[in-house]
Amino acid sequence: MNMRTKDFTTPAACTNLEWWRSAVIYQIYPRSFADSDGDGIGDLPGITAKLPYLGRLGIDAIWLSPFYLSPQADAGYDVADYRVVDPLFGTLDDFDRMLEQAHALGMRVIVDLVPNHTSDEHAWFQAALQSPPGSAERARYLFRDGKGAHGNLPPNNWQSVFGGNAWSRAPGDSQWYLHLFDRRQPDLNWDHPDVRSEFEDVLKFWLDRGVDGFRVDVAHGLVKAPGLPDWAGQAAMVEGTEGGDDNPGPMWDQEDVHEIYRSWRRLLDSYPGERMMVAEAWIAPQARLTRYIRPDEMQQAFNFDYLLTHWDAAEIKAVVDSSLAASAAVGAPTTWVMSNHDSVRHTSRYGLSKPGARPKGIAADGEQPDEALGLRRARAAAFLTLALPGSAYIYQGEELGLPEHTTLEAHYRQDPAFFRTNGEEIGRDGCRVPLPWLADAPSFGFGPSEKSWLPQPENFARYAVDRQEGVYGSTLELYRQLLQLRHDYKLGNGQLRWQSGDSSDVLSFDNGTLCTVINLGMRPVTLPPGRLLLSSEQRDASGRLPGNAAAWLALR
Known part of the structure; x- marks a missing residue:
């Protein structure tokens, strides 16, 4: 039975109804935000120490990428226990203190939920590997017999989003298991009642602690088509199906996924304080995406069409118009996002020869962005994004004008997509480099030591917080002014x-x-x-x- 460990009261600044319709939400990638103990990895106490900085910035809520117990095969998106804080990031008490402090400063807290798959170190999957085919333990995942005379061929032709086959076998096992991402991220079987009840209990666990919402990872992927039929397409993160095909494939955007979110919405609505959900769903066209934000499902869905838009006036206008129209049709707000932990930072994308293009990472031997031009365009884009009605997301470091690390050496890379494609896909490490806080300190003030889980490039010094704080015209001060004016003019609720x-x-x-x-x-x-x-x-x-x-x- 879940019990509330602390009685967190929602601060007065957070009590407005349907706050999520106009909120500015700041994404924190915990391992790269602030390191309190000098081990080179950001943590929850580090976040707590920097909350006053976020309060001065003027955001309404923070969204934390996963901090749960994990072997970190995919930077925490491979969860071994959804109710335990990984020691890398601290303790559950550290989380409670962070949450309490955020609420005291008038900020809401959204946590990441990863329901499509678990880690291969999750107790359920370990039990499945130790159980025979057809067992109750295996039924929680998608185990299947292979094809061919001896079952040596995968059950179907599905490909992983991270590259390579979407099926693997444990050593000595006769069956294959599905993983739409890394082999260490086995997909759950959402037709199984144990899976559905477990995640409702996980939701309750964090709601009882006082969290204000959930970002739902791969929200369109939970339910697979019956029979797992072959499909020759290839899905990509953010873009969806490669080649612009509106057919998402039998593993994405299946009709039955909506009943899951309707049940979750009923659960969230039973709690006070307008708890919310935002879908990460790579779906086209927008009419399909807005099905996730109908009045009885989620409140928001990330607008990846906007993130993918090039530096072109006609293209931007068309995406803004179609986004507003699609969300209005279901009575939901539109979200506006330019960068996140899965995309090359927009400051660098805007400096490419095709400004706004989204490469799958940038390496030293690839086209190097025009850093000054990219920053100039990114500053201008902030005026556009923060003036639009709806909710806006800021990825950590965006307020500093931080560029991508485009010369990161291969031996530092950790993204599984880099390894599964043999380096053909550069991966997402370049946008995940730890933040610079102090220009002249070790690790640029990220922590009290020189350690940094990914090396920071030298040009980060000029983007450090202390180089911008109080400096007229700096990108940080520009964002503070924009957010204040957005609040004063009520732009999020405007037209x-x-x-x-x-x-x-x-x-x-x-x-x-x-x-x-x-x-x-x-x-x-x-x-x-x-x-x-x-x-x-x-x-x-x-x-x-x-x-x-x-x-x-x-x-x-």
Whole structure:
């Protein structure tokens, strides 16, 4: 039986109804945020120590990537116990203190839930390996006999998202088990009642502790088509099915997944304080994605169409319009996200020859972004993103203008996608490098020692917090001003109205009494009437907005 360990009261700053409709949510990747003990890995006490920094930034909630007990085969997305904090990150008491402090500062806390698969070290999977085919223990996962005369061929032709076959066998085992990701991440069988009841109990465990919501990993992948039929396609993270095929395949976006989320929603609604869920689902078209955010399912779904949009005015406008229309059709808010722990940072993507393109990692022998141009465009993009109605997500370090580590040597890499594709896919390590807090300190102030689980590039020094704090025009101070103005003008709860302009490279829209202008071209443009509140770059001598820049103006 789960018991609440502490009586956490929701702070007054967090009591507004349906807070998630307009919230700015900051993603923390725990191992890379702040290290309290000098072992080179970020932890929960490190997060707690930096909460005042996040409070000054002006965010409404934090989302923590997994911190559960795990062998860390996929940086914690291979969970061995969903109710235990991994000693790498601290203890359950450390989590409680962090949660209490966040609430005291007016911030809500969202935790990651990984329901599609467990670690191969989870007690259930270990019991399955020790049990015979057809056993109750194996029924919780997707074990199948192989094809061929001796069962030596995989049960079907499915491919892992991380590359290679999606089926593996334990040494000496006669059966194969499904893993849509790494071989150490066996997929659960969501047709099994034990699986459904276990995860409802996991939800209760964290809700009873006081968490405010869940980010649901691979939300579209839990249910597989009956019979596990062959499918020749290949799914990719964030983009969904490669090649733009709207057929997601028999392992994704199956109809029965929605009943799971309806049952979870009923559970969350039984708790006070507007607890919420946000889906990570790589689905096209948007009409399919919005099925996850109908009134009786989740409250939010990540808008990956927006993340994948190139630096092009017409393309951005089309995605914004389609996103707002699709979410409005089900009465849900739209989310806006430019970067996360699975994508090359947008500051670097905007500096590529095809700005905004999403490579699967960048290595030293690949195209190197124009760092200054990428940052300039990223600052302008923040004006656009934070002016749009709905909820916005900030990936840690985005507020610093932090670029991707694009020259990380291969022997440091840890992403399983890098190894499963024999280096063909560079992987996600470059966006996960620990944050710089102090320019002149060991590990740039990430921790009290020189240790850092991934090496930080030298250029991180100029992005360190202490180099930007209180510095007029720095990216950090720009984000603080943007977030304050977003709150003052209630932009998250507003309504967008496009304005016509003379240039196809310029987007201009009103949200309430605030006007946003973003110049995606290279030539300066004249700003419309209004009182200038803030701009990403200084205007030229004629008062015009330069290229790759943005501004907010008060209309009255």
